Amino acid sequence: MADVRLLGEAFSAMDELAVFTAAHPEAGGLVSFLGQVRQEGGAHAVEALELKHYAAMTLPGMTALAAATEARWRLDGLLILHRYGVMYPGDPIVLVAAAAPHRRDAFAAADFAMDHLKSQSWFWKREKTARGWRWIEPRPDDHRDLARW
Amino acid sequence: MADVRLLGEAFSAMDELAVFTAAHPEAGGLVSFLGQVRQEGGAHAVEALELKHYAAMTLPGMTALAAATEARWRLDGLLILHRYGVMYPGDPIVLVAAAAPHRRDAFAAADFAMDHLKSQSWFWKREKTARGWRWIEPRPDDHRDLARW
Amino acid sequence: MTAKLVFLGRLEDVAGMGELVVGPGPLEAVLAALEPALAVQLLGERVRMALNGQLIAEGGGIVLADGDELAFLPPVSGG
Amino acid sequence: MTAKLVFLGRLEDVAGMGELVVGPGPLEAVLAALEPALAVQLLGERVRMALNGQLIAEGGGIVLADGDELAFLPPVSGG
Numbered sequence A, B: 001m002a003d004v005r006l007l008g009e010a011f012s013a014m015d016e017l018a019v020f021t022a023a024h025p026e027a028g029g030l031v032s033f034l035g036q037v038r039q040e041g042g043a044h045a046v047e048a049l050e051l052k053h054y055a056a057m058t059l060p061g062m063t064a065l066a067a068a069t070e071a072r073w074r075l076d077g078l079l080i081l082h083r084y085g086v087m088y089p090g091d092p093i094v095l096v097a098a099a100a101p102h103r104r105d106a107f108a109a110a111d112f113a114m115d116h117l118k119s120q121s122w123f124w125k126r127e128k129t130a131r132g133w134r135w136i137e138p139r140p141d142d143h144r145d146l147a148r149w
Numbered sequence C, D: 001m002t003a004k005l006v007f008l009g010r011l012e013d014v015a016g017m018g019e020l021v022v023g024p025g026p027l028e029a030v031l032a033a034l035e036p037a038l039a040v041q042l043l044g045e046r047v048r049m050a051l052n053g054q055l056i057a058e059g060g061g062i063v064l065a066d067g068d069e070l071a072f073l074p075p076v077s078g079g
Helices: A013-022 A058-072 A103-120 A140-146 B013-022 B058-072 B103-120 B140-146 C010-015 C027-032 C036-042 D010-015 D027-032 D036-042
Strands: A003-007 A029-036 A048-053 A077-083 A085-087 A092-100 A123-129 A132-135 B003-007 B029-036 B048-053 B077-083 B085-087 B092-100 B123-129 B132-135 C003-007 C019-022 C048-051 C054-056 C069-073 D003-007 D019-022 D048-051 D054-056 D069-073
Touching: A003 A058, A013 A029, A013 A077, A013 A092, A013 B013, A029 A103, A029 B103, A058 A077, A058 A103, A077 A103, A092 A103, A103 A140, A103 B029, A103 B103, B003 B058, B013 B029, B013 B077, B013 B092, B029 B103, B058 B077, B058 B103, B077 B103, B092 B103, B103 B140, C003 C010, C010 C036, C027 C036, D003 D010, D010 D036, D027 D036
Parallel strands: A003 A077, B003 B077, C003 C069, D003 D069
Antiparallel strands: A029 A092, A029 B029, A048 A085, A048 A123, A077 A092, A123 A132, B029 B092, B048 B085, B048 B123, B077 B092, B123 B132, C003 C019, C048 C054, C048 C069, D003 D019, D048 D054, D048 D069
């Protein structure tokens, strides 16, 4: 039932969300999370971001995460889109949306999926600043977030 | 800073969210909640929904809620739109969106604002089914949700 | 010299109107002039009151002055 | 008769390549044939391994067969 995609090209988060919302008129509540490359100024600004994935594991892992999310909450629909490749400030990285009969289920499902995408999915991120490319290590926060579930 | 509106006419949740998102390229994460009139079948289906407000208190209360939300989490932006008047299946009722440097702040802010809109804002709802109009009482869930904060 | 009562939510249905212009004076006297069935509902345990847009803790002792607006607020159900 | 090593994330930079075709055989022998600096990184405590797309608990005892794909996975950082 879930729509899970690993995307190599830029996508329009708003177009995707509009399609998802239109497909779920039966849902009382829809929660979405959009993660995007921050547009910021200053010497430390990120000029580009690259996400690498592993074909043998990344999409299968996302699909399993979607199934776990749907098994845990009562949902009308679930959307999980994640980019890989090189992205620039303002580009969407990840879009998660959950449609549900009840508000709390939609919030919890989107939150759960994001925590797991952040810290348990097979992505590796590097950022380019004025000082060049640098691999990003997971933050302690990410693991703390995961421990909530 | 927050954009808080009490609306008497139908609005496009996707257009509003697109404008809000475009206004916050500095935000790493955006969370939205859309509540809409359920489109459902059967004898108990809601044919229309009416929300009444009280001019002296409803919008001032929403504005105070927005200020409390912004004081509690680190946000780049906050959007709170709420309809009053008669709505039909598929119509948006409420749209809350929070943009933040960090994901957890955006989730918590949207969740907090929705719990308070549901159970502490000055709206009164009635629904029309095949059996006529009926006033909706608050659900015990709504108060339980509020106790989380 | 008038004050106004505002009936929200289902109280509007009970009252058959959303607002009622009344003379100033003690709330007890104002309510005594209403339909008893309506007065009973307005004084219900779960109905709160707001004077000129501000919630008030208790109705006892209120005296409506010229231009005052007293709203009767049943439990809310938004979103 | 070949197997494949896959280097993910920063390990691709360390290896200077994303993949390396190797002969089958015990993992110890395969690693011994690599640059020592790379082999040390691959065996780092926080690097996990997946054989043909499935995580494996320990590298000890692994023998790469023809067509096997062994991936080295440093800590992830998605979203």
